[in-house]
Amino acid sequence: MMAIEQLTALEAQKTVDARGTSCPGPILAAKKGIVEVKVGEVMAVLSTDSGTKKDLPAWAAKMGHEFLGVVDEQGYFKCFVRRMK
Numbered sequence: 001m002m003a004i005e006q007l008t009a010l011e012a013q014k015t016v017d018a019r020g021t022s023c024p025g026p027i028l029a030a031k032k033g034i035v036e037v038k039v040g041e042v043m044a045v046l047s048t049d050s051g052t053k054k055d056l057p058a059w060a061a062k063m064g065h066e067f068l069g070v071v072d073e074q075g076y077f078k079c080f081v082r083r084m085k
Contacts, residue, residue, distance in 0.1 A: 001069045002080075008071055010080055012044035013037050019048045019076050026052040027059050030081065034065065037083050042068065045079045052077060 002010070016033035018026035026047040037043050045056060056079045057067040068080035 001067070004069070004071060007069045007078075007080055010042060010044075010068070012080065013041040015044045015046065017046045018052070019046050021047075022049045023051045023055060025049070027055055030056060030059060034063075034081065034083055039083050039085060041083055043081050043083065045081065046073075046076055047079065048076045050077070052079060056081065 014033055014037045016029045018029040021029070026045055026049055030043070030045050033043050033045070045052065053070055060067040060081045065084045066082040068082055070080075071078040
């Protein structure tokens with residue numbers, strides 16, 4: 001996991017907006033989005049569903065990607081995943 005300062009400065013190559021959807025919406029959006037980033041690149045997932053904070057790290061681990069952390073924005077969460085394969 002990265003420090004909050006590192007996360008806020010992180011430049012995501014792809015941003016997936018899953019705000020307003022509940023589980024499994026954000027995970028499905030992440031699955032679709034991750035194929036559009038190259039290995040080693042970062043994808044940001046925007047979500048209003050608090051379950052995403054635990055679901056996304058679990059999904060990333062299962063898929064072999066690196067969960068970098070979560071930033072709490074105004075009214076939503078911004079989660080970062082690095083594609084590892």
